Amino acid sequence: MPSATASSTAAQLPSLALRRFAWLVVAYFIAVILWGTVVRATGSGAGCGDHWPLCNGTVLQHSARVDTMIEFAHRITSGLSFFAAVGLVVWTLAATPRRHLARNTAIAAVVFTLIEAILGALLVKLGLTAQSTSPLRAPYLALHLTNTLLMLGSLALTAHLLGRTHGALRGTVRLVAPIRAAAGLLVVLVVGVTGSLAALGDTLFPVSSLSSALAEDFSPTSGWLVRWRWTHPSIAFLASIFLIWLLVRAAQRNAWWDNRGLSAAVLILLAAQYLLGLLDVVLLAPVWLQVLHLLGADLLWAALIVLTARLTLQPSEVA
Numbered sequence: 001m002p003s004a005t006a007s008s009t010a011a012q013l014p015s016l017a018l019r020r021f022a023w024l025v026v027a028y029f030i031a032v033i034l035w036g037t038v039v040r041a042t043g044s045g046a047g048c049g050d051h052w053p054l055c056n057g058t059v060l061q062h063s064a065r066v067d068t069m070i071e072f073a074h075r076i077t078s079g080l081s082f083f084a085a086v087g088l089v090v091w092t093l094a095a096t097p098r099r100h101l102a103r104n105t106a107i108a109a110v111v112f113t114l115i116e117a118i119l120g121a122l123l124v125k126l127g128l129t130a131q132s133t134s135p136l137r138a139p140y141l142a143l144h145l146t147n148t149l150l151m152l153g154s155l156a157l158t159a160h161l162l163g164r165t166h167g168a169l170r171g172t173v174r175l176v177a178p179i180r181a182a183a184g185l186l187v188v189l190v191v192g193v194t195g196s197l198a199a200l201g202d203t204l205f206p207v208s209s210l211s212s213a214l215a216e217d218f219s220p221t222s223g224w225l226v227r228w229r230w231t232h233p234s235i236a237f238l239a240s241i242f243l244i245w246l247l248v249r250a251a252q253r254n255a256w257w258d259n260r261g262l263s264a265a266v267l268i269l270l271a272a273q274y275l276l277g278l279l280d281v282v283l284l285a286p287v288w289l290q291v292l293h294l295l296g297a298d299l300l301w302a303a304l305i306v307l308t309a310r311l312t313l314q315p316s317e318v319a
Contacts, residue, residue, distance in 0.1 A: 014095045014102075014162050021091065022159035025084045029155055030298045032077045033148060037294050039074050041203055041287040045129025047071030052121045053079075078120065085113045088158065099169040101313075102161035105154050112151035119144045133204055138197055138225055145196040149189055149301055156302040160309055166256060167315030174316040177249075181312040184242030188304060191239045192297055194232040201225040202285040210282060233277060243270060246304070249311050257310050266307060269300040 039045050047067035048055035055072045089106045096102055123129060123144065128137045167173045204225065207216060216222045247266065250259040276293040283289060 012097070013165050014092075018091055018095050019159070019162050022088060022155070022162050025088050026152070026155045026159055026302060028084055029081055029152055030295070030302075032074070032081050033152070033298060034291050034295055035074050035077060037199075037291050038287065039070055041199070041290050042067065042070060043131055043203065044068075044070040045123070046127075048075070048124070050124060050127065052124045078117065082110075082113050082117065085110045085155070088155075092158065092162065096162075097169065099171065100161070101168055101170060101173070102158050105158040105161060109151060109154035109158060112147055112154055115147050116144075116151055119147060131204060138200065141196055141200055142193045145193050146189060149192055152298060152301060153185075153305045156305045157309055160306045167313060172316055173313050176312050176314050178312055180242075180245070181308050184239075184246065185304065185308060187235065187239045187242055188301065191232070191236045192301065194228075194235050195293075195297065197225065198229045198232040199285065199290055201229055202290075207284060210284065236273075236277070240270070243304075246307060246311065250307060256315055259307060259310060262303060262307050262310075266300065266303050269296055269303060272296050273300060 039047075044067035047065065047069070048071050053075065055068065055075065085106075089103075089110050092100075092102050092106045119140075123140065126134075126136065126140075128134055128140055161168050205216070205222075243266065247263050250263040273293070273296045276289065276296055280289055280293055
């Protein structure tokens with residue numbers, strides 16, 4: 001049981017409605033991210049032309065093509081995501097004390113959401129959509145996905161911190177192995193970025209069979225985007241080292257949280273990702289499988305953020 005001193009520094013638990021809303025925002029952002037994958041995988045990024053935020057110069061679309069409807073729907077849902085993030089910040093600021101850490105992470109989520117909107121606008125204005133093979137597209141996509149994962153991580157961390165009764169206020173948290181945790185999350189983030197580049201290669205350079213895909217991966221005449229597809233599974237293997245370390249630590253006794261359920265969820269999601277990755281290769285990355293693979297990646301990333309926060313941002317009060 002926490003001591004009397006610990007109880008005196010405990011944060012008042014925000015309302016159940018706010019905590020549920022925070023996780024609902026996380027779920028909505030994941031849905032928007034998945035729809036963005038549909039836009040990229042179907043080559044619909046140029047469905048609104050080079051206009052932004054308007055679509056083909058207008059607000060209402062008459063007799064719109066399929067790619068226009070896909071892109072326009074993504075713009076609408078992305079715009080709503082910004083208001084959802086702002087709503088989370090306003091509610092969090094109103095419902096928590098000034099030293100509550102969720103305030104900082106919620107504000108960070110809004111900042112990353114604004115950056116996401118700017119990156120999306122530049123994506124259209126620079127013509128880095130549809131079947132564009134510009135040399136800028138790959139690094140730009142890497143930057144875009146990095147910001148997306150930071151945005152999703154901030155939202156997941158906000159939802160987690162709002163559910164804490166201890167270790168939620170500045171001055172009541174101690175850092176445990178922060179460098180190793182940060183390095184591990186960085187490796188996982190790189191896995192996501194290399195996965196997005198591999199998916200871009202599948203979109204721009206589709207193949208008709210598994211044998212031809214493997215031949216192109218190691219052909220000196222293939223573009224670097226194709227020849228680098230092998231980096232994604234290789235870095236994913238390295239990331240598993242961090243996950244093993246994290247799960248070993250999670251299995252140890254913790255005075256504040258029982259991490260067994262969350263650790264099991266991480267293991268299941270990790271196994272699912274390896275299976276989906278294998279199917280991606282065998283089935284030549286159909287759109288539905290790319291979306292499912294990304295869904296698993298987003299859920300795994302959010303679970304890792306929460307599990308890492310439990311193990312690294314521990315309450316400093318003596319239990």
